[in-house]
Amino acid sequence: MRVEPDARGAVHERTQLLHRMRRVLERAELTPPGLDRLHRPAVVEVVHIAQRALRSGPLDAAQHRKLTAGLARVTPSAFGPADPKGHLSRSVARALRSVPVHQGADGQPVTAEVAPWQEHEREALAQAVALLNRVWPQAAAEVRETVAEIALLDGEAIDGFTDFTIHGAILVNRVRLTAGATGLPGPVRFAEALVHEGAHTRCNAAALTDPFLLPDRPQGPDASDRGGQLLIATPLRADPRPLTGLFQQTVVLARSVLLYRRLAGLGQTVTARHETLLGSAHQAVDTLGTHSGKLTAHGRRLLDECAGVLGVSA
Template sequence: MLRVAPDAREAARDEQAVRRVARGVLTSAGHPATAATGPALMAAAFAAQHGGAVEPTGSRLISSPGPPLALEPAEPGPAHSRSVARALAARPAGADASAGSRPTGWLPSERAALARSAARLGDAWPQLLAELRVCVAQVVLLEGRAIDGFTDFATHGAVYLNRARLGTSPLGLPGPVRLAEALVHEGTHTRCNAAQLGSPFVTPAAGGADLVRTPLRADPRPVTGLFQQAVVLVRCAELYRRLLRDQETDLGVLADRRQKLVDGARQALATLREHGGLLTEHGLAVLDQCEGLLRPSGV
């Protein structure tokens, strides 16, 4: 069950449910014993479900038995590359065909930057960092202009971030803040993907509904995609409200970024209200929570 306010315990329950489903898929496909955890488990289940080869335990994507480490910089493996290929194929029509992206290794300075950004996020919003540590096992670094960031349920538990997001933005947004936002953004998609597996946000009728315009994509998207965008935007706006409360410098650029996120969130929520009949009781409850956080007393 998803709440807009982060909840590590609820996240853990949903992640356990995802793992049960993945192991059930592997058992049905004749692979009941596996040392895979985190994204490796999901990659193995996805491969088994789609008739592909289940990677051996020795693969770089496979971690040792036991709980996966949280927010770990991941060295790229074959399953990561396949996830990136799917993301490239899903780009909207008209995207620059010459622009590519691929997973790449982390430099020591980039690993340190990730650790600093996570600490900054923990200072501003410790509950959200705790939730991310439940949901996100791996952070995969991308190079190339095509993709800023994404998640893929086939490697659920991994988030993919462009290397550029570790540095200062063209508008002057500091690298640690920019990376913290990216972690919240992609980590929230991960959280939504797990929560909707057991308690969907939209009704079956939404599958046949018209596509809608969204704040974060140029191409029209399904209602379920807009729903996730709304939760992402509201959480990111709340992150900046907290950063502005504690930050002593760069207030202007942080305030501008926050306002852009608030405007996008309000646009998404208004469109969702227009299609409220396609939301489940769970989805409507989350929509109410999003609107509550965006009221003047909140964001």
């Protein structure tokens, strides 16, 4: 994987992931679906469930029936909007357990849920995809290869996320389809979300075949250590994140900076957003650089590329 998007590399990584998924299903004595369905996020969820169950031995009859039924419910579909389904709702429930709880204006805890797409939102998504195709076709091509489903979130708790348990799905808050408080246009905001979440998705697949981090436990004076895992302050999250989270943020921010360079000239709000992302990217590169000894050769090369985007040394 490189900082510059590459659809062919994404296809190679996806192919390796699909081979691994097929092997898990075969070990569980489940019939793998065809390629038109094997890459669907709901199938990925079934594979994760089967893999966990296999740690205790072969699947029992009830587990086998349940997972077989889950595979049978998955239908082929093309890249694009995904309306609420079980695998997406379960992913949001997991995400809510991992984010800090805070209250809304009404004093109640904010939450999030998967929302159905409205027709005007589908049109706004098409505008965002068209914008990305126009200004950065390489990124648009990679997103089409890495992302299978785009789900909308309603509620204030989560802006957007990916989840390897349903790899291939990205979940983005529906407000990103509309103009922001600063006036940043909706298509620009959602194009950024596609680049952002698409980069996370690509990193998740790439790390399987060529890891970014060494397997030993990282240490550092700027992090807390909870439950044996290093947690580090990062630019994009209020809560400390593991080193892998910082690494992915660094790649995401470098790509986001590259996107906004291509959007230069679209107005002051775009310029302001570029400056904000540039500052966060510098912070991410600087922080990750202090942990560069925990990176593999692949990870160090990618860190160097991120630094190169900013015109600095890692």
